[in-house]
Ligand SMILES: [Zn+2]
């Protein structure tokens with residue numbers, strides 16, 4: 001198809017270059033022509049109109065209809081003539097269904113449209129059985145086995161990715177629990193909680209209710225109280241409670257930044273022993289420390305974000321109450 005049109009202001013660098021080239025090669029009075037081939041006339045008209053308006057309105061019924069009718073062609077044109085904003089609109093607005101998913105996927109690959117590619121893969125993952133009944137699927141099976149393989153691999157890898165993500169989430173949950181345990185240990189050993197605390201803090205003189213993390217804190221307190229009373233604590237590996245408590249103390253020591261004035265038992269001793277023995281922790285322990293340190297950092301970040309939000313809300317409330325006080329004073 002041959003289509004002719006003129007441009008004054010162009011949103012496409014490709015068309016701009018083509019027009020410049022036509023201007024140089026034609027005499028000043030002759031009409032400059034750019035041929036747009038391979039798409040229906042209506043789609044080109046729609047493309048030119050969108051180029052001139054430089055925007056697409058989702059509230060406009062005609063524009064929505066135009067997108068439904070020529071979306072695929074508009075995507076191809078916006079890719080060819082490098083109109084990024086229109087390409088993005090097409091990728092977002094194109095409706096992918098079981099029937100058109102293969103053709104849309106091919107176009108997404110050709111146009112290097114990553115968002116649309118993922119959209120197609122989601123449809124394929126959700127309804128592969130349905131897609132396999134279509135004519136397009138039979139066509140790629142016969143003529144494009146590479147694409148068929150790519151789709152099947154993506155679906156398989158998606159399952160693996162989901163499993164990996166689930167496992168990582170579970171692991172992260174365990175590290176977050178350890179962070180909470182370490183925070184509770186710190187708070188028990190510095191300020192005390194309910195009936196357990198450091199010797200220099202008079203717990204009886206203060207009314208100490210349970211802390212915010214009491215479900216974790218209570219378990220830790222029981223372990224702390226168990227340790228001095230346990231007859232098997234020195235027999236290596238005999239008491240699981242003692243072993244767990246030692247590991248918590250060791251983990252605290254590995255992550256503690258207070259070198260001299262830490263009130264947590266054995267913090268300094270673990271550090272000194274490591275220095276005296278002159279050998280570092282084993283690989284597994286180093287990895288655990290690294291992961292807990294990261295989880296602690298993330299938890300701090302989360303808390304800071306929450307505090308900032310509370311502050312922002314408080315400031316907003318303050319401003320609105322100030323406004324209401326001022327307006328009531330003005331009324332007086
Ligand atoms: Zn507590």
Ligand SMILES: [Zn+2]
Pocket residue numbers: 226227230231232233239240241242243
């Ligand atoms: Zn024990």
Ligand SMILES: [Zn+2]
Pocket residue numbers: 252253256257258262263264267268
């Ligand atoms: Zn410490």
